[in-house]
Amino acid sequence: MNAVHRDPEAIALGHAALVEMRVIAPSLVFASILTDDGFELTHAPDSAIDGGRFASMTSSVQALSEAVTRELHIGASEYVVIASSAGHVLQMRIPGQPLILAALFDTHEMLGKALSTSRRCAELLSTQLRNL
């Protein structure tokens, strides 16, 4: 059995979800779907950003945020935001899958819309992967 990041059907579904996400949110600079342990499934759009590096860092940040959540006993981690002067990164788990969605938006996007767009993508992809 292929690891999920090498499954052509999962990769195709993931890529399509990211492309659709960019249609909804043109301020999306780069988005990636990756495994819990930091292997990239797919990314979009093509970019100078190193997708492998982005996936590894996303995996570490996700795990650290969940460690903080556990230590503080504040329930389940929902999403992580890294806000900076020239853009923000939003990341969250794909429900029911050992996968993470991470998206870099430029500052033209309101954080609320970025969050709703990312959630929509994560939920859509979750449903599609479950039906594979």
Place this chain on the structure above:
Amino acid sequence: MAEHVILFAGPMGAGKTTAVQTLSEIEVVSTEAANTERNVVDKPTTTVALDYGEITLDLDDKVRLYGVPGQKRFDFMWAILKERARGLVLLINNDAPDPIGTVLEYLEEFGELVSDGRAVIGVSRSDTAPVPTLDDYSDALFEARPDLFLPIFTVDPRNAAQMTTLLLTLIATVESRTPEGALS
């Protein structure tokens, strides 16, 4: 109270997380994720950011224990954590492909800590993989870095006495290389 920050590094499967869990007197903060590539190392989870534990060696010495991810793709975590560290425990599983070559690569990666001898090497799984021997490691290390002397032990990361000996050896070495002996 002196505080020491010690890193546990080495390839995936060497026993870093287990070593931190064995030594720590607090519940270890871990960042385990499902291991996608079980064909490479057959274990269910892998560390993707850090493990964190603490141990008090005596009234004056608190040691903060950080385990780093084994895979090179997480080397940004190595860079973050080694800036804080004053000593390195390098663990290598003797059944790894080319364990001696792997040790030499890691010594290069953590060069700042290694260059003035603030490191020890622990060889795990030598019960199931008896070669290379400790002499083989010593010879290879001498050939590659004749300027360097690093203590090398066989260890079982689950064994508290063995891991404590390894840690105390490192702490003694670190203190001997620091004028005031107090580190943070």
